[in-house]
Each structure stands twice: as structure tokens, then as C-alpha cells.
Amino acid sequence: MTYDTRKKLAALVLLVGLPVYIGAALWLVSLFERPSIWVELAIYVGLGVVWAFPLKRLFLGVGKPDPDAPPAGEK
Numbered sequence: 001m002t003y004d005t006r007k008k009l010a011a012l013v014l015l016v017g018l019p020v021y022i023g024a025a026l027w028l029v030s031l032f033e034r035p036s037i038w039v040e041l042a043i044y045v046g047l048g049v050v051w052a053f054p055l056k057r058l059f060l061g062v063g064k065p066d067p068d069a070p071p072a073g074e075k
Contacts, residue, residue, distance in 0.1 A: 003066045010062045013055060021051050 001009075025047045034040065052059075061067070 003061075003068055006058060007062050010055075010059055013058065018051070 025044070029040070029043060035043070
């Protein structure tokens with residue numbers, strides 16, 4: 001996958017996928033009786049970390065300069 005494609009896909013995941021995931025997590029937790037505040041906090045922290053594991057490779061190096069681009073002084 002090219003660097004530009006990864007950048008665009010990462011932005012799409014953050015702008016569309018993450019809000020959908022948050023909504024799904026809220027819906028999932030609302031299906032059960034409200035647990036104690038500490039259990040609820042642990043659930044949200046766990047769900048907040050879990051989404052990143054499958055997408056870790058997508059986000060690696062996205063904030064760095066394009067490795068395939070020619071050097072700045074070269075035409």
C-alpha cells in the first residue's frame with residue numbers, strides 16, 4: 001500500500017470509523033445494567049485501546065515524510 005493511500009485511509013478511519021466505533025461501544029454498554037463506575041471506566045478504557053490493535057500497521061509512519069518521495073533538492 002502506498003504512503004498516500006495509507007494516509008488517506010488513516011484519515012478516513014479517524015474521521016468516520018472511530019465515531020462509528022464509539023457509537024457501537026456506547027450501544028453495547030447500554031445493553032447491560034449500569035455497572036459500578038470503576039467497572040464502567042475499565043470497559044471504556046479497554047474498548048478505547050482495543051480498536052487500535054488491528055489498525056496499528058495502518059498508522060505506523062503516517063506522520064513522517066513520504067519515504068518514497070525524492071529528496072527535496074533533487075528534481
